[in-house]
Amino acid sequence: MDTIITRFPPSPTGYLHIGGARTALFNWLYARQKGGKFVLRIEDTDEARSTKESVDAIFESLEWLGIDWDEGPYFQTQRYDIYRDYIHKLVESGHAYYCDCTQEEVEAMREEARATGKKPMYNGKCRELNKKPISEGKDGKSTNMVVRIKAPRMGSTVVDDVVKGSTAFPNSEIDDFIIQRSDGSPMYNLAVVIDDITMNINTIIRGDDHLVNTPKQIIIYNALGASLPLFAHVPMVLGSDKARLSKRHGAMSVSEYRDMGFLPDAMLNYLVRLGWSHGDQEFFTRQELIDKFSLEHIGRSPSMFDMDKLTALNAKHIQSKSASELSPIFLSNLEKIGFTNLSNSFVDAELNLEKIIETLQPRSKTMVEMAEASKFYFQETIEFDESAAKKFLKPDIIETLKISAEYIKSIDLSDFSEKNLEVLFKKVMEETNLKFGKIAQPLRVALTGTTVSPGIFEMMLALGKDRTVERIERAIEYILNQWHEN
RNA sequence: GGUCCCAUCGUCUAGCGGUCAGGACGCUGGCCUCUCACGCCGGAAGCUCGGGUUCGAUUCCCGAUGGGAUCACCA
Numbered sequence: 001m002d003t004i005i006t007r008f009p010p011s012p013t014g015y016l017h018i019g020g021a022r023t024a025l026f027n028w029l030y031a032r033q034k035g036g037k038f039v040l041r042i043e044d045t046d047e048a049r050s051t052k053e054s055v056d057a058i059f060e061s062l063e064w065l066g067i068d069w070d071e072g073p074y075f076q077t078q079r080y081d082i083y084r085d086y087i088h089k090l091v092e093s094g095h096a097y098y099c100d101c102t103q104e105e106v107e108a109m110r111e112e113a114r115a116t117g118k119k120p121m122y123n124g125k126c127r128e129l130n131k132k133p134i135s136e137g138k139d140g141k142s143t144n145m146v147v148r149i150k151a152p153r154m155g156s157t158v159v160d161d162v163v164k165g166s167t168a169f170p171n172s173e174i175d176d177f178i179i180q181r182s183d184g185s186p187m188y189n190l191a192v193v194i195d196d197i198t199m200n201i202n203t204i205i206r207g208d209d210h211l212v213n214t215p216k217q218i219i220i221y222n223a224l225g226a227s228l229p230l231f232a233h234v235p236m237v238l239g240s241d242k243a244r245l246s247k248r249h250g251a252m253s254v255s256e257y258r259d260m261g262f263l264p265d266a267m268l269n270y271l272v273r274l275g276w277s278h279g280d281q282e283f284f285t286r287q288e289l290i291d292k293f294s295l296e297h298i299g300r301s302p303s304m305f306d307m308d309k310l311t312a313l314n315a316k317h318i319q320s321k322s323a324s325e326l327s328p329i330f331l332s333n334l335e336k337i338g339f340t341n342l343s344n345s346f347v348d349a350e351l352n353l354e355k356i357i358e359t360l361q362p363r364s365k366t367m368v369e370m371a372e373a374s375k376f377y378f379q380e381t382i383e384f385d386e387s388a389a390k391k392f393l394k395p396d397i398i399e400t401l402k403i404s405a406e407y408i409k410s411i412d413l414s415d416f417s418e419k420n421l422e423v424l425f426k427k428v429m430e431e432t433n434l435k436f437g438k439i440a441q442p443l444r445v446a447l448t449g450t451t452v453s454p455g456i457f458e459m460m461l462a463l464g465k466d467r468t469v470e471r472i473e474r475a476i477e478y479i480l481n482q483w484h485e486n
Numbered sequence: 487g488g489u490c491c492c493a494u495c496g497u498c499u500a501g502c503g504g505u506c507a508g509g510a511c512g513c514u515g516g517c518c519u520c521u522c523a524c525g526c527c528g529g530a531a532g533c534u535c536g537g538g539u540u541c542g543a544u545u546c547c548c549g550a551u552g553g554g555a556u557c558a559c560c561a
Contacts, residue, residue: 011561046560103559119488119557146559164491173489173557181559188561212490212556235492236554270498273510277499280509299499301492302554309498309511319524362524373522425520440520452522 004036006203008069009192011043012054015253016061018305019207019237022271026205026234028067029272029293039199040072045191047077061254065264066286074199076191083186086194086224087147087179095223096179098133098145099126121175122148147180149190149219157215162232163298164208169215177216189213193220201229205295208233232295235302237274257310261333261366263321266314273313274303283316315365323354323361326370330357333371339378351377355462359454377462382449382471384478392442392451393479400432400439401446401479405472408465416465421457446475 006027010020031038040062044050059073090096101109101122110120126148133145156168179190186194196204211233221228257267269284277299278284278292318326330353356377357370364370376382384393407424429436444453447468453459460468 009561013561043561049560106559114487117487121557159490167490169489175557178559183559185559187559192561207555208491209555210561213561233491238554273498275498280500282498282510303498306497306511312511315524363522436520438520444521450521454522456520 002202004031004034004203005039005199005201006031006036006205007039007041007196007199007201008067009041009043009195010058011046011049012051012058013046013049014054015057015255017253018271020058021061021065021254021267022237022274023206023234024062024067025065025268025271026232026276026293026298027203028069029289030203030205030295031070032290033293036203037070038068039074039201040069041074041076041195041199042072043076043188043191045076045185045188047185050077057253057255064255064258065267071199074195076186076195079191079195080185082198083180083191083194084184087186087190090149090179090220090223091147093223094150096147096149097127097129097176098131099148099176099178100131100145101125119173122177124153124176127176144182146178146182148176149179149216149223151176151216151219157218159211159214159218159231160228161211161214162230162295163235163300164211164233167211169212171215174216174219179220189216190220193217193224193226196229197221197224197226203230203232205232205234208235232298234275234298235300238302238304261368261370262310262314263317263329263367265321266310266317269317270310270313274305275299283313283320285320311365318364318367318370319361321361323357326357326361326367327353329367330370330374333367334374334378337371337375339371339375351464351467352462355458359458359462363454376448376450376453381474382447384445384475385450388445388449388451389478389482392445393475393482395479397442398476398479400428400434401442401472401476403431404428404439404443405469405476408460408469408472411465413465416461418457418461421460425457442475443472446472 008020008024008027010016010024016024028038030036042055042058044055055073062069087096091098105125106122109123109125113120113123127150131145151174152171154171156170157174159167159169161167177189178187180186195201214231214233218228254267258264265286268286268289272284272289272293273282275298276293277297278294281292284292356374360370360373364373404425407428408421411420411424425436425439428439432439440456441451443456444451447453447456447459447463454462463471
């Protein structure tokens with residue numbers, strides 16, 4: 001079997017959104033699974049709307065997702081000579097022709113068709129006129145004439161699609177569409193086909209909004225005598241109101257999802273499940289996706305973007321990663337909320353970064369949440385939440401806190417473990433005659449300033465022995481001060 | 487409007503003639519528990535409607551309805 005070659009051809013008229021990312025993902029997964037090649041091509045022939053910023057944004061998003069390409073990026077604007085050659089061939093072989101009908105004339109044709117209840121389209125006036133451009137131009141550019149394909153008028157063009165099955169389009173619906181503008185630049189359908197042929201693309205996975213112009217492309221393939229690639233038209237991703245995805249829903253740049261604290265792997269996992277399934281499996285690692293992805297199990301109906309499910313999946317991916325994998329992402333999110341240079345200043349032997357992450361993993365749905373929830377670890381002096389302190393930092397707990405601090409102090413640093421802390425607090429419980437429930441909340445407030453946090457022992461471990469003792473002692477002082485004032 | 491695609495819980499989906507229609511998110515009752523989570527156990531919630539075909543249709547066919555896409559010298 002031939003090497004599978006897929007491609008992702010975004011047009012740089014905006015950032016990479018969810019739908020585009022999913023298309024890229026499907027093509028990438030398929031190529032990776034089959035040991036094939038994945039080509040990136042920038043379709044920038046709409047020079048008025050294409051921007052460098054968009055190109056960069058697309059690269060950035062792809063890189064963040066970890067979708068890498070084997071060839072390209074190719075830019076269509078740099079391939080005009082190639083298209084022109086093929087267009088010449090098409091004209092010479094009688095499959096295309098020059099047309100000098102003005103846009104007004106064409107519009108009149110459409111009006112006429114509409115008036116008689118027919119489909120508005122070009123009527124083929126110049127089809128057999130064999131016109132030649134007045135000035136081919138030394139540069140081969142401006143011709144003052146467009147080139148139109150000589151589309152078949154009878155019968156139908158059949159699209160065989162892996163996900164949609166076989167669809168016949170009546171040729172009466174397809175007019176002699178333009179393949180080269182009067183300024184010499186190629187039109188979309190032409191450029192795509194020439195690129196796919198010359199880049200040896202044999203598998204085209206794309207949104208099903210392209211299904212209807214596939215017959216046009218097939219006409220060009222046929223005119224060139226080229227063999228057809230495998231088509232797989234994937235249903236669109238809709239917004240939560242079933243309308244086409246727009247900024248109101250999830251049509252944001254995928255880089256915005258990074259900023260919201262989503263993991264690339266979670267993104268991939270969610271995206272792939274939007275339209276593809278593998279039995280009942282919901283969670284997939286990147287490698288599993290590559291191993292299990294299949295064109296056959298792509299659904300036929302459109303799907304809606306659901307932020308809740310993405311978030312839930314993200315939580316699972318956060319849990320499944322090791323703390324060291326999460327560490328760089330965690331740090332960059334901390335920086336965003338003002339904790340800079342933590343990687344250096346805080347790895348002071350005691351404050352255990354990976355342990356900190358571990359305490360937060362089961363309780364963070366996004367990396368932004370994790371950073372927010374971790375603040376207390378990094379503050380030199382924590383602030384006590386007013387109502388929390390009022391409820392739990394009271395004089396009657398001073399003795400317990402003192403005993404706790406003393407016991408912790410007495411542990412040898414090498415014995416500072418969750419296991420030993422548990423044993424130790426059994427003793428505190430005996431000595432104070434309090435159940436752990438009574439001791440835990442005051443300690444929690446002492447350590448974090450609030451009533452909600454990770455488990456007591458795991459936190460102590462992450463904080464380190466000295467900081468733990470320090471915070472408990474500070475809580476005692478705090479109670480004393482409050483008590484005196486009142 | 488023409489052409490084309492699509493149709494299972496609110497959402498993502500499994501299902502490929504006979505199933506108590508399964509899973510996940512969300513919602514919800516409970517358990518676990520040092521708080522919050524995580525986890526675990528349970529619940530409510532679905533085959534768009536008509537016709538066929540068949541002993542039997544969620545499943546196959548036709549139609550309707552609904553949703554979507556597309557009809558450019560945009561991609």
